[in-house]
Amino acid sequence: MHDRLTPVFEEVVRRNPGEAEFHQAVREVLESLGPVVSKHPHYADAAIIRRMCEPERQIIFRVPWVDDAGEVQLNRGFRVEFNSALGPYKGGLRFHPSVYLGIVKFLGFEQIFKNSLTGMPIGGGKGGSDFDPKGRSDAEVMRFCQSFMTELYRHIGEYTDVPAGDIGVGGRELGYLFGQYKRITNQYESGVLTGKGLTWGGSQVRTEATGYGTVFFVDEMLKRRGRSLDGVKTVVSGSGNVAIYAAEKVYQLGGRVIAMSDSSGYVVDEDGIDLYLMKDIKEKRRGRVSDYVDERGGGARLVTGGSVWDVPCDVALPCATQNELTAEDAASLIRNGVVAVAEGANMPCTPDAVRAFQDAGVAFAPGKAANAGGVATSALEMQQNASRDSWNFAYTEERLHVIMRDIHERCAATAEEYGAPGNYVVGANISGFTKVADAMIAFGVI
């Protein structure tokens, strides 16, 4: 790490004890910024980078709610408003038992650079709760969401902070959240949340955007190497929103998805995962990957224990959660001849795994570039809401495609400019950083 950045990192660790994921995300960015600080030392002045590592505002609140048995349950809610240099705070809400402040801060920090990379006027933020929607009835999820929004509403707004979905927060949860916001504020403020349903202010392609965008990015990386997705064997981890639509786009571009997973295990289906069946199980019935194997029959098999990354493939798309792909998994993928890896999830590859891919010459796309299509399409949703317009699917998808090509180009060009050709991590971090830093410098010390 550059010697002007080491004390910044040490301060982050000291001031945010026990927040391992946040430290990891900050370290990854700071390790990339050496060349930019050497070339343009003013970026290390005026505590710009130190200020960037300190959220503008962090909100933690109590979320009490009543379950179906009449018992009072208690969760903790978070919203970290990290950086508003480029626009209103923007980033999803995660409902998962593992959520604590360190996870929300890591995600919010990543979001600053990702949102900058999209070229859209959005700042960075993230939120969520340690609530687990799994196994809860619709009525329980509704009561939880209503209680969560009863506090959150006072902190958000179209020009202030615009949440969206993430793990555990999909169309159902966003519906309950928006309904409660509308009721409390007595305003139909569509631009306050994104990922809304199509009949109430949502955008075409938002559901598909993160997964589709990841695969558009992979397509660009492969083109640069004179290859395409045609006939390419792909493994996708997870089977949630990002994973399903990444898989869908792989098929549309001529590839084949041979394995997917959830937290209970993974399925291998060499004939190609039947996405119609997987969507029905995951999106409609909220089932498990084991249901897929039971219903699909044929050669599909379930593996519990072990790692989905042991399945040989050309392209690997980690789309589940942070640190799910370790150095050992990377070694296994490399041994089996993987050509490209793109992070559909946020920070799914451990730092050692990333290094292994880079050392082995595997094309590697970090999440803040590869999965930026989701938030970019959220910004397109905000545009449509602001102009009271709605665009069709084809037009919106083309906008997403252009945005992803631009992000790829920007990352590749920046990496080259700073002496790290082909290193998308360096390209994404420096490109995302300079735009935010320039705006912060323009605003003075605030």
Ligand code: NDP
């Ligand atoms: P979903 O809740 O729709 O799906 C998450 C998937 O990952 C599920 O299959 C889930 O399995 C699996 N998973 C979650 N936690 C774990 C875990 N600890 N171990 C193993 N598997 C796990 O979430 P999304 O698809 O929306 O999000 C996935 C990732 O993509 C996250 O990192 C998110 O931050 C990132 N992302 C999402 C965006 C979006 O637009 N939704 C935008 C950009 C990034 P199970 O059901 O068994 O828990």
